[in-house]
């Protein structure tokens with residue numbers, strides 16, 4: 121069983137809570153982007169209907185999880201591992217992570233506001249959170265109409281870059297960056 125000291129992060133690696141949030145959300149994002157890609161490339165097929173029927177509920181779950189992750193990240197900010205590489209690389213990593221967080225919050229938030237302000241109501245996992253309206257509220261729906269899809273694809277591009285950089289650290293620099301998120305505190309020990 122995990123000891124309490126493995127729950128929070130440490131400079132040697134990420135704790136169990138951060139790793140569970142990271143990999144759990146990675147799996148849900150994979151599913152969420154599969155639904156968006158199928159909507160573009162395979163509209164009105166059985167597989168698209170299956171994935172798209174989960175887009176609101178999985179998106180809402182990701183929104184809740186990113187809020188938890190943000191609070192947990194702030195609480196652990198000063199004991200997290202420092203980015204590897206030159207000062208410029210470390211700055212780029214921080215900027216990239218900040219942009220990831222910004223989009224992970226903005227993309228579902230905009231869509232939820234649109235659903236709440238729209239005429240169809242808003243249900244997740246079969247539970248109605250907002251009733252349908254007779255007329256849409258423009259200031260709630262317009263931002264997502266303009267930006268939800270666009271920022272969603274920008275988030276996908278950033279995630280692809282994030283994965284590429286993790287592979288660069290592991291395969292080329294071999295500096296243990298990925299191991300801190302897979303093996304946690306044991307990652308550092310494995311390198312020495």
Ligand code: HEM
Pocket residue numbers: 152153156157159160175176177178179180182183224227228231232235264265268269270272273275
């Ligand atoms: C982090 C979570 C989410 C991601 C990554 C995401 C991603 C995307 C992407 C990339 C598209 C564009 C698909 C296309 O071009 O046709 C899209 C469309 C859409 N999403 Fe999401 N979504 C998320 C959460 C949500 C939530 C929570 C809702 C509902 C409350 C929602 C409702 C919609 C709707 C109605 C569309 C089609 C209209 C549009 O493109 O704006 N999404 N989503």
